[in-house]
Amino acid sequence: MSPVELTGSAYWLPLICAAIIAIAVAMYVVLDGFDLGVGILFPYFPEEVQRDQTMNSVAPFWDGNETWLVLGGTGLLVAFPFAYAVVMSALYVPLILMLLALVFRGVAFEFRWVAKPHHQKWDIAFAAGSTVAAFCQGLMLGGLLGGIQVDGNHFGGGAFDWFNPFSLMCGFGLVVGYAFLGACWLIMKTVEGVEQIARRLARPLCIAFLLFIVLVSVWTPLEFDRIAARWFSVPNMYYLAPVPILTLVLAVVCWRGIGGKHPGRAFFGAVGLFVVAFIGLAISTMPYLVPPTLTLWQAAAAPKSQGFILAGMSFMVPIILGYTVFVYRTFRGKIRPGEGYH
Amino acid sequence: MDPNALILARLQFAFTISFHIIFPAFSIGLSAYVATLLVLWKRTGKDHFHRLARFWTKIFAVSFAMGVVSGIPLSYQFGTNWARFSEVAGNVIGPLIGYEVLTAFFLEATFLGVMLFGWQRVAPWLHVTAAILVAAGTAISGFWILAANSWMHTPDGYVLHDGVAVPVNWLRVIFNPSFPFRFAHMMTAAYLTTSVVVLAAGARYLIRNEFETEGRTMMRMGVGMLAILGPLQMLLGDQHGLNTLQYEPAKIAAIEAHWDDDGPADLVLFALPDEANERNRAEIAIPHFGSMVLTHKWDGRFAGLKDFPRNQRPPVTSIFFAFRAMVAIGVTLIAIGLTGVVLWWRKELFTTKWYLHIVARAWWLGFIAILAGWLTTESGRQPYVAYGILRTEDALSPVSSAVIATSLTLFVLVYCVLFSIGIFYIHRLIWNGPKGEAVKPTTLPEGLPNRPLAVADRSTRESGGKVAQSPGQAVHQPGQGQIAGQPPQQPGQGKQSSGQTPQPPDEEPKP
Numbered sequence: 066m067s068p069v070e071l072t073g074s075a076y077w078l079p080l081i082c083a084a085i086i087a088i089a090v091a092m093y094v095v096l097d098g099f100d101l102g103v104g105i106l107f108p109y110f111p112e113e114v115q116r117d118q119t120m121n122s123v124a125p126f127w128d129g130n131e132t133w134l135v136l137g138g139t140g141l142l143v144a145f146p147f148a149y150a151v152v153m154s155a156l157y158v159p160l161i162l163m164l165l166a167l168v169f170r171g172v173a174f175e176f177r178w179v180a181k182p183h184h185q186k187w188d189i190a191f192a193a194g195s196t197v198a199a200f201c202q203g204l205m206l207g208g209l210l211g212g213i214q215v216d217g218n219h220f221g222g223g224a225f226d227w228f229n230p231f232s233l234m235c236g237f238g239l240v241v242g243y244a245f246l247g248a249c250w251l252i253m254k255t256v257e258g259v260e261q262i263a264r265r266l267a268r269p270l271c272i273a274f275l276l277f278i279v280l281v282s283v284w285t286p287l288e289f290d291r292i293a294a295r296w297f298s299v300p301n302m303y304y305l306a307p308v309p310i311l312t313l314v315l316a317v318v319c320w321r322g323i324g325g326k327h328p329g330r331a332f333f334g335a336v337g338l339f340v341v342a343f344i345g346l347a348i349s350t351m352p353y354l355v356p357p358t359l360t361l362w363q364a365a366a367a368p369k370s371q372g373f374i375l376a377g378m379s380f381m382v383p384i385i386l387g388y389t390v391f392v393y394r395t396f397r398g399k400i401r402p403g404e405g406y407h
Numbered sequence: 408m409d410p411n412a413l414i415l416a417r418l419q420f421a422f423t424i425s426f427h428i429i430f431p432a433f434s435i436g437l438s439a440y441v442a443t444l445l446v447l448w449k450r451t452g453k454d455h456f457h458r459l460a461r462f463w464t465k466i467f468a469v470s471f472a473m474g475v476v477s478g479i480p481l482s483y484q485f486g487t488n489w490a491r492f493s494e495v496a497g498n499v500i501g502p503l504i505g506y507e508v509l510t511a512f513f514l515e516a517t518f519l520g521v522m523l524f525g526w527q528r529v530a531p532w533l534h535v536t537a538a539i540l541v542a543a544g545t546a547i548s549g550f551w552i553l554a555a556n557s558w559m560h561t562p563d564g565y566v567l568h569d570g571v572a573v574p575v576n577w578l579r580v581i582f583n584p585s586f587p588f589r590f591a592h593m594m595t596a597a598y599l600t601t602s603v604v605v606l607a608a609g610a611r612y613l614i615r616n617e618f619e620t621e622g623r624t625m626m627r628m629g630v631g632m633l634a635i636l637g638p639l640q641m642l643l644g645d646q647h648g649l650n651t652l653q654y655e656p657a658k659i660a661a662i663e664a665h666w667d668d669d670g671p672a673d674l675v676l677f678a679l680p681d682e683a684n685e686r687n688r689a690e691i692a693i694p695h696f697g698s699m700v701l702t703h704k705w706d707g708r709f710a711g712l713k714d715f716p717r718n719q720r721p722p723v724t725s726i727f728f729a730f731r732a733m734v735a736i737g738v739t740l741i742a743i744g745l746t747g748v749v750l751w752w753r754k755e756l757f758t759t760k761w762y763l764h765i766v767a768r769a770w771w772l773g774f775i776a777i778l779a780g781w782l783t784t785e786s787g788r789q790p791y792v793a794y795g796i797l798r799t800e801d802a803l804s805p806v807s808s809a810v811i812a813t814s815l816t817l818f819v820l821v822y823c824v825l826f827s828i829g830i831f832y833i834h835r836l837i838w839n840g841p842k843g844e845a846v847k848p849t850t851l852p853e854g855l856p857n858r859p860l861a862v863a864d865r866s867t868r869e870s871g872g873k874v875a876q877s878p879g880q881a882v883h884q885p886g887q888g889q890i891a892g893q894p895p896q897q898p899g900q901g902k903q904s905s906g907q908t909p910q911p912p913d914e915e916p917k918p
C-alpha cells in the first residue's frame with residue numbers, strides 16, 4: 066500500500082496519529098530528559114544537601130514526565146498495533162532493561178527520604194537507574210533507525226539485532242544529551258553550590274552533545290541510502306537547510322546562557338536543540354514507523370479505533386497541557402537548600 | 408510456538424501484574440482516605456485529621472511510587488510478550504488503555520506533585536482539591552483498565568475481520584456484560600483492603616497506648632467501612648458470579664468443582680479436584696446449596712465441567728482454592744466489621760484487648776483476597792486470553808524462551824528486593840505513627856515558597872536514628888512562614904491526649 070492510493074481518512078488519520086505520537090515522544094524526551102539528566106549528574110554533587118536540592122528540583126514533576134512515556138507506548142498500541150507488536154518484540158532486551166532501570170530510579174525518589182540516614186544505596190540506585198535508562202533509550206533509538214527485520218507483518222529477527230556500533234553510539238549520545246539538559250535545568254532551578262557545579266559541568270557536556278549530533282548527522286546518511294537521498298537530493302536540500310542552521314543558532318544560545326545571567330536561557334536553548342534534533346530524525350525516517358519496511362499506513366489500526374482515540378486526544382491533550390503548565394508554575398522559581406516536603 | 412516461551416511469558420505476566428495490583432489497590436483506597444481526611448479537616452478544623460492526612464500521605468507516596476514503576480512495564484508487556492494479542496485485540500484494548508492514560512494517569516501524576524509538595528505552597532482549598540483529583544484519577548484509571556480487562560472476559564461490540572477484532576460500538580465495548588460487576592467488585596475490594604490496613608494500624612497504636620486520638624479515629628473509620636463494604640462486597644460478588652455463569656459457564660464450573668450436571672448441584676465446601684479422572688476426592692458438600700447460590704433456586708441446574716471438551720476447560724484446582732480463599736476472607740472481614748460495630752455500640756471498641764489484638768494482625772487480609780480473586784478470574788478465562796477470540800497459546804510474541812527466562816529472572820530479583828524494601832519502609836512509617844503537629848487552616852498564607860517541613864523531617868530522623876543536620880536544613884528558621892503559633896512537638900511526646908473522650912461517631916468516611 067502506498068500513500069498515493071489512499072484517500073480521505075485512511076490517508077489522514079494515520080498521519081495525524083503519527084504526528085501526535087511523535088509529539089508525545091518529543092515531550093517525553095524533553096521532560097524526562099532533564100529529570101533523567103539530573104539523575105545522571107547526581108554523583109557529581111558530593112554533599113548530601115546538594116543531592117537533596119537536585120532531587121527536590123525534579124521531585125514534583127518526575128511522575129508526570131514519565132507518563133508521556135506511557136502515552137507514547139500506548140499511543141503506538143492504539144494507533145499502530147502492528148508496529149507496536151514488531152518494535153516491542155525486536156527491542157525486547159533494551160526495553161526491559163530500561164523499564165527495570167526506571168523502576169530503580171522511580172522508587173529512589175521516595176525511598177531515599179524514608180531511608181535517611183541510610184540512603185546511600187538509593188543515591189546509587191537513582192544515579193545508576195537514570196544512566197542505564199538513558200543509555201537503553203539510545204540503544205532503542207539506534208536499533209530502530211538501523212532497521213528491523215519484518216517477515217509478513219511479524220518481527221523476524223533475533224533478540225540482539227539492535228546491538229551494533231551505531232546503536233551504542235546513540236546510547237552514549239543520549240546519556241550525554243540528557244546530562245546536558247539536566248545541567249541546564251539545575252542552572253535554572255538551583256542556587257549556590259549546586260548551581261555552580263551545574264554551570265561547570267554544562268560546558269563540556271554542551272560540546273560533547275553537539276559532537277554527537279554531528280556524528281549522527283554524518284553517520285546515518287553514509288550508512289543508509291534512503292536517509293542520504295532524503296537530505297541531499299536537490300530540492301530537499303533547500304527545504305531542509307533550516308534544520309542545521311537552527312541547530313547552530315540554538316547551540317550559540319545555549320553556550321552563552323551557561324555563563325550568562327538569565328537563569329532559563331541555557332535550559333530553553335537545550336530544549337530547542339533536542340526538539341530540532343528530534344525533528345531531524347523524524348525527517349530521516351518518514352514515512353516509516355518501522356524502517357525499512359512498515360510505513361505508518363501499513364501499520365495503522367482500524368480507522369474506527371484511530372478516530373475514537375483522536376476524539377479523546379483532541380479533548381484531553383489541551384487539558385493535560387493546561388494542568389502540566391499549572392504545576393510547573395506552582396513550583397516555579399529557584400529551589401533553596403533544604404526545601405522539599407520530606 | 409515454543410511451549411517453554413509460553414509458560415515463561417505467562418509466568419512473567421502473572422508475576423508482574425500480581426505485584427502491580429497490590430499497590431494500586433492500596434493507592435486507590437489511600438488516596439480516597441487522605442482526601443476524606445482533608446475534607447473533614449477543612450470542615451471541622453480538628454488538628455488530628457490534619458495530622459492523620461499528613462501521615463497517610465507519606466505512606467501513600469511510597470505506595471504510589473511503587474504502583475507507577477510496576478505499572479509502566481505492564482503497558483509495554485502487551486508488546487514484548489503478547490505481540491499477537493496486541494495485533495488481534497489492539498484495536499479494541501488499545502484505545503481503552505489510551506483513554507486511561509489520557510484521563511487518569513496524567514491527572515494522578517500531575518496533581519500528585521501538588522498533593523505531596525504543596526502543603527505550604529498552595530492555598531489549603533487547592534491542596535484539598537488536588538487530593539480529591541488524585542483520588543478521582545485512581546478510580547478513573549480503574550474504570551478504563553477494568554473495561555479493557557472485562558472485555559477480554561466478555562467481549563462485545565466488535566466484529567472479527569481476518570481474525571482481527573475491530574470495534575463497531577464503543578459503548579458496548581466499554582460497558583461489556585461483566586464490566587459493571589467487575590468494576591464495582593474491584594473498587595470495593597480496594598477500599599476494603601485499605602480500611603483493613605487503617606483499622607489494623609489504629610489498633611496497634613491503641614495497644615501501645617500511643618497516638619490515641621488518631622488511633623481511635625482510624626479504628627472508627629475502619630470499622631465503619633468494613634461493616635458497610637464487607638456485606639456489600641459479598642452482594643456484589645454474588646451478582647458477579649451470576650453474570651459469569653451466563654457468559655463464562657466453564658469458569659463457574661471450575662470455581663465450584665462441579666463436574667456433572669446431573670441434578671441439583673451441591674455446594675462443595677472442600678475437595679481435592681482430580682482433573683485427570685474428572686471427579687473430586689475428599690469432598691465435603693452441602694446438597695442443593697450450589698443450586699441455591701448460583702441459580703437462587705432449590706432445584707436449579709447449571710453446566711458441569713464435563714459439558715466442555717477438555718481443551719476448553721480452565722485449570723480446576725487453583726481456581727477452586729483461590730476462590731475459596733477469597734470468600735473465606737470476605738466472610739472474615741464481615742465478621743470483623745460487625746463485631747466492631749457491636750463493641751463500638753457497647754462503648755468497648757477501644758478497650759477490648761482480644762479484638763484489638765486480632766485486628767492488629769489482620770492488615771494483610773485484603774491483599775490476599777484481591778490476589779486470589781484475580782487468580783480465579785484470570786485462570787478461569789483460560790485457555791483463552793480474549794474469551795472465544797484468541798487462545799493464550801496463540802497470543803505470544805516471536806521471542807525465544809531464553810530471552811523471556813532472563814527477563815523473568817531479572818523481574819523476580821528486582822521486584823522481590825525492591826518491593827520488600829518498600830513494604831518494609833511502609834511498615835516502619837506506620838510503626839512510627841502520626842508524629843508532629845498539624846497546620847491550622849487559617850495560618851496558611853497563600854503562595855509561600857517551599858520550606859522545610861520540620862515535621863516530616865523530624866519523624867524521619869527519629870525513625871532512622873540521627874541525620875547530620877545539614878546547614879541548609881534549618882528547621883525553625885524565623886520568617887520562613889509556617890505553623891504560626893504551634894509549639895513544635897518534642898520527640899518522645901508521642902502520647903498525647905490520652906484522656907480525651909471518644910468523639911461521637913459522626914466522622915464516618917463517605918463510602
Ligand code: HDD
Pocket residue numbers: 128131132135424427428430431432434435470471472473474475476477478479480481482483511512513515516544545546548549552553593
Ligand atoms: C483497578 C485498578 C488497576 C488495575 C487492574 C491495573 N492498574 Fe495500573 N495503575 C492503577 C490501577 C490499576 C492506578 C491506581 O491508577 C496506579 C497505581 C498507583 C498509581 O500510581 O496509579 C496504576 C499505575 C499504572 C501505571 C503508571 C501510571 C503513571 O505513570 O502514573 C501504568 C503504566 C499502569 N498502571 C498500567 C497497567 C496495566 C497495563 C495494567 C493491566 C494489565 C494495569 N495497570 C492494571
Ligand code: HEM
Pocket residue numbers: 560588589590592593595596597599600640641643644645647648651658733734736737738740773774776777778779780781783784785787
Ligand atoms: C464475600 C464474598 C465474595 C464473593 C461471593 C465473591 C465473588 C467473586 C466472584 C464470583 C469472582 C469471579 C468473577 C469472574 O467471574 O471473573 C470474584 C472476583 C474477584 N474478587 Fe471476589 N468475592 C467475594 C469477596 C471478595 C473480597 C473480600 C475481595 C477483596 C478484598 C474480593 C476481590 C476480588 C477480586 C479482586 C476479583 C477479581 C476481579 C473481578 O473479576 O472482579 N472478593 N469475586
Ligand code: HEM
Pocket residue numbers: 416417418420421424425428489492552553555556559778781782785786789791792799
Ligand atoms: C490487576 C489485577 C490482575 C491480576 C492480579 C491478574 C492476574 C493474572 C494472572 C494470574 C494471569 C495468568 C493466568 C494464567 O496463566 O493462568 C494473567 C494473565 C493475563 N492477564 Fe491478567 N490479571 C489482572 C488484570 C489484568 C488486566 C487489567 C488485563 C488487561 C487489560 C490483564 C490481561 C492479561 C493478559 C493479556 C494475560 C496473559 C495471558 C494469560 O496468561 O492468560 N490482566 N493475569
